[in-house]
Amino acid sequence: MDIAVDSYGETRATELALFKASIEETIEWLSLFGADASGGVTRLLYDASWQEAQSTLAQRMLQLGLEVTFDEVGNLHGILKGSHSHTGAIVTGSHIDTVVHGGKFDGTYGIAAGMIAIQHLWKQYGRPKRDLHIISFCEEEGSRFPLAYWGSGYITGRYSLAQVPEAHDLMGISLLEAMTAAGFGAGTNSPKLVPEGIHAFIELHIEQGAVLEQEKQAIGLVQGIVGQKRLTFEVGGIANHAGTTPMTMRSDALAGVAEMIQEVEHRAKAYGPPLVATVGSLEIKPNLTNVIAGHVTFTLDARHANSSELAVFCEALITGFDEIALKRNLALSYKEWMDAAAVMLDSGLTQQVEVICQRNKLPYRQMFSGAGHDAQLMQSICPSTMIFVPSRAGISHSSEEYTSSEELAVGILVLKDLLYELAYHEH
Numbered sequence: 161m162d163i164a165v166d167s168y169g170e171t172r173a174t175e176l177a178l179f180k181a182s183i184e185e186t187i188e189w190l191s192l193f194g195a196d197a198s199g200g201v202t203r204l205l206y207d208a209s210w211q212e213a214q215s216t217l218a219q220r221m222l223q224l225g226l227e228v229t230f231d232e233v234g235n236l237h238g239i240l241k242g243s244h245s246h247t248g249a250i251v252t253g254s255h256i257d258t259v260v261h262g263g264k265f266d267g268t269y270g271i272a273a274g275m276i277a278i279q280h281l282w283k284q285y286g287r288p289k290r291d292l293h294i295i296s297f298c299e300e301e302g303s304r305f306p307l308a309y310w311g312s313g314y315i316t317g318r319y320s321l322a323q324v325p326e327a328h329d330l331m332g333i334s335l336l337e338a339m340t341a342a343g344f345g346a347g348t349n350s351p352k353l354v355p356e357g358i359h360a361f362i363e364l365h366i367e368q369g370a371v372l373e374q375e376k377q378a379i380g381l382v383q384g385i386v387g388q389k390r391l392t393f394e395v396g397g398i399a400n401h402a403g404t405t406p407m408t409m410r411s412d413a414l415a416g417v418a419e420m421i422q423e424v425e426h427r428a429k430a431y432g433p434p435l436v437a438t439v440g441s442l443e444i445k446p447n448l449t450n451v452i453a454g455h456v457t458f459t460l461d462a463r464h465a466n467s468s469e470l471a472v473f474c475e476a477l478i479t480g481f482d483e484i485a486l487k488r489n490l491a492l493s494y495k496e497w498m499d500a501a502a503v504m505l506d507s508g509l510t511q512q513v514e515v516i517c518q519r520n521k522l523p524y525r526q527m528f529s530g531a532g533h534d535a536q537l538m539q540s541i542c543p544s545t546m547i548f549v550p551s552r553a554g555i556s557h558s559s560e561e562y563t564s565s566e567e568l569a570v571g572i573l574v575l576k577d578l579l580y581e582l583a584y585h586e587h
C-alpha cells in the first residue's frame with residue numbers, strides 16, 4: 161500500500177516537473193507578442209501583436225497534432241478528435257487579448273495549460289473518447305472596444321455576425337472594420353461550434369485576487385461568478401463662500417457624499433462576504449479650496465454572488481443615502497447603468513475538481529470569482545467550471561502580475577486529471 165502511494169507520488173512529481181518547464185517556456189514565449197516597455201504585455205483585439213500571437217499559437221497547435229481552425233470572428237480552435245466524437249466535446253480555453261500594459265498570465269495561462277495538458281494526455285493515453293477541444297477566445301477584456309466577451313458571445317449566441325455590435329475603438333475604427341482588416345468576418349467559411357456539440361467547458365485561470373495566497377491554498381474551485389451593479393449618483397447642494405457661510409447654514413454636497421461613502425463601507429462590512437462595494441470615482445464642482453461643493457457625482461460598484469441579495473443591499477443602501485440627503489438638505493438622484501446577473505457554474509464539475517484535489521492532497525477552497533470570465537457565457541450553453549491558481553499579492557492587469565511556475569504546474573495537473581476523466585472515461 162505504501163509503495164503504491166509512493167510510486168503515485170513520484171509519478172506526479174515527475175509530471176509536475178515537466179509541466180513546470182513547459183509552462184515557463186510557453187508563458188515566456190507568448191509574452192514576447194505585444195511585449196511593452198513597462199515589462200507587461202499589450203495585445204488588443206485584432207491588432208498586429210494579437211494576430212501574430214493567435215497565428216503562432218495555431219502553428220503550435222498543429223505541431224501538437226490538433227486539427228486547427230479559426231472561426232468567423234477569429235476564435236482559434238484546436239481539436240484532438242475522439243473515437244466517439246458525436247458524444248460532445250470537452251472544451252477548455254481562455255483568451256490572449258490583454259488590457260493595456262497587462263500581465264503575462266491573465267488568460268494566456270489557461271490556453272498554455274490546456275495545450276500542455278492535452279499534449280500529455282495524448283502521449284500517455286492516446287486518442288480520447290470525446291473530442292478534446294481548446295479555444296483561444298478572440299476577445300475577453302473589452303480593452304480595445306467597449307464590449308467584452310465578443311468571442312465567447314459569438315459561440316454562445318449572445319452576439320451574431322448578422323448584427324455586429326456598434327462599437328468603436330479610440331481611433332474611431334469599428335469592430336466590424338477591425339475584424340475584416342484582420343481577415344475575419346462573415347463567409348470566411350469556417351465551421352461553427354454548435355452548443356449541442358459541447359459536453360463541458362473548463363477554464364483554468366489565475367485568481368486575480370489574494371485569497372488563495374493568503375490562505376495558502378493551491379486551487380480555487382469556482383462556484384460562480386458574481387453579479388455586478390454599477391450606478392452613478394448625483395448629489396446637489398449649494399455652492400457658497402467657505403468663509404462667510406456658518407456651519408449650520410450649509411448644503412455641502414461633498415460632506416454629504418463623504419457620509420454616504422462611509423455608509424457604503426459600513427453597510428458592506430456589516431453585510432459580510434462575498435459582498436463588496438466600492439466608490440471609485442468622484443467629480444466635485446466647483447472643486448475649489450474656498451468654495452463649498454455645490455455638486456458631486458460619484459460611482460458605486462457593488463458585487464455579490466447572489467443577484468437578489470445584491471439588489472436588496474443596493475436598495476437599502478439607497479434608502480440610507482436618501483436619509484443622509486434629507487438630513488443635510490441635499491438633492492439626490494441616481495442612474496443604474498449596469499446590472500449583470502450572477503452566474504452559478506456547474507456544481508457537478510466543481511465536485512469533480514474537489515475530488516481531484518483531495519486525491520492529489522492539494523489544499524483547496526470553494527470561492528466566487530469577483531471578475532467576469534468567458535466561462536460565464538459558456539455556462540449558458542453547457543456545464544462549465546473554472547479552476548483558479550494563486551496570484552501573488554492578488555495583483556492583476558499589471559506587469560506585476562505573477563504566479564510561480566510550481567503553482568501554475570499544479571493547476572495543469574488538476575486540469576489534466578479533469579480532462580482525462582471527462583474525455584477518456586465518460587461517454
Ligand SMILES: [Zn+2]
Pocket residue numbers: 255266267300365
Ligand atoms: Zn482573463
